[in-house]
Amino acid sequence: MTDLSASSAVRLAELTTLRVGGPVHRFVEAASEDEIIATVAAADAAGEPVLVLGGGSNVLAADDGFPGVVVRDGRRGIxxxxxxxxxxxxxxxxxxxxxxxxxxxxxxxxxxxxxxxxxxxxxxxxxxxxxxxxxxxxxxxxxxxxxxxxxxxxxxxxxxxxxxxxxxxxxxxxxxxxxxxxxxxxxxxxxxxxxxxxxxxxxxxxSAPIAYPELATTLGVALGERAASAEVxxxxxxxRRGKGMVLDARDHDTWSAGSFFTNPVMTAEQAQRLPQDAPRFPVGEQVKTSAAWLIARSGFGKGHGSPGPAALSTKHVLALTNRGGARASDLLALAREVREGVRTTFGVDLVPEPVLVSARL
The missing domain is CATH 3.30.465.10 (Uridine Diphospho-n-acetylenolpyruvylglucosamine Reductase; domain 3)
Structure with a gap:
């Protein structure tokens, strides 16, 4: 187990794909299940905040840092x-x-x-x-x-x-x-x-039956058909690469947390209030629409926010990206702008997908 105090200057920017976030009070790289449990249990008993971290691909951490213990699971194997x-x-x-x-x-x-x-x-x-x-x-x-x-x-x-x-x-x-x-x-x-x-x-x-139109088109098969798993x-x-959704340190479009907002799920009555051409997908008795469609139709195009430090991806409007030198506050401001724009245009409240650490949207 590696246990580093704040003096080591471990920052959440080093541990997350958005590459923002301030110093952590204590960082533990756990090598066993027992170490994870012991660290979390001890922190809970002491009233110390706990952040259990994996790849850091779904986290937006505040600039002020995290006043507790960050536990990263270092175990590997299948x-x-x-x-x-x-x-x-x-x-x-x-x-x-x-x-x-x-x-x-x-x-x-x-x-x-x-x-x-x-x-x-x-x-x-x-x-x-x-x-x-x-x-x-x-x-x-x-x-x-x-x-x-x-x-x-x-x-x-x-x-x-x-x-x-x-x-x-x-x-x-x-x-x-x-x-x-x-x-x-x-x-x-x-x-x-x-x-x-x-x-x-x-x-x-x-593969399992292909259920996504864009993927079916790329594969050249009909919806519901199968293809070789390796081809899928x-x-x-x-x-995903075409949308900047495969990590690449050289590509700032991938300095993100992936899709920042989830696709809204609403009642059929709420869905009727959307424009006729809005995407609609049944989810049980409810209806799911596209967050990306709502964002684009609210006036936010690819690259919105450039040349600032935080901007929408140049490839996909659903990703908020760090263009280099962005702070958490820059990304949060952009997220608020997009969320408010969609609320004003369509009356729909977008829900963030990443975990916000010591931050509020």
Missing amino acids: AVESQDACGGAAIRVPAGQPWEDVVLRAVAEGWRGVEALAGIPGSTGATPVQNVGAYGQEVAEVISSVRTWDRGTGRIRTLARSELGFGYRSSLLKDSFSDDGTGRAWLPSPRFVVLEVSFQFVLADT RDAVLEL
Whole structure:
């Protein structure tokens, strides 16, 4: 375990893909599950704020820094519990394992179900929290259980898929940031700290049915058809690179937290108030629309904010980016401008996707 005090000048800007954020009081790089639990439990007992960090790809941290302990999971590995034609593949992955490596292994081994989730930055432990999804797939489709440290009870708790309450970019884990039934707020880390994620895959070299029109067009197949998993992965990476959504230190469009706002989900009545040409996708009894469409139609084009230090991506209006030298305050100001513009134009309140650390929007 590496434990560094504030004198080491570890800054959240060094630990996050937005590359903003001030110094942390204490930084711990944990090498085992026991070290993660011990660090979090000791901080909770002392009343010290805790930020459990993976790849830092979904965090916007304040310029003033973080007055508590930042715990980063340094564990790696993919454990295959079973693999056969009848039962498929069952694997266990520590929370700190980079997600992209899981996708690459899955495609190579013929584990179907995450091929369209290629290129998503961050750690495996973050994927169930927001039910990470892209191009018609969601990680909830292949998760079997999540092993967690329950800060509320001080015990390890394994949550089955049926208990995780998965929805669009949501889960019981995400809800436990501030609503765990006790009235206690656990921010900036949830009550349930992810330790390990278990997956169950079907064995196949072909993908799940293609459910996203843009991906189907790129692959040259009809919606609902399958393609070779490796081809799906490559097509997704091509699409994501075209939108600045694959990390590249040389490309400031990738100095971001990915999509900054979630796509709004509303009632059918609320959706009727949108313009006729607004995108509408059924989500159960509700309707989802496109945050990117709302932003663009509210007058915010690609690159809005340039030549300032913070601007919308030049490739995709849903990403807020650090053009070099940006501070958290610059990104927050841009986010407020966009949110207010959409509210004024359409009466829709956009919800930020990243975790705000010692910051408010």
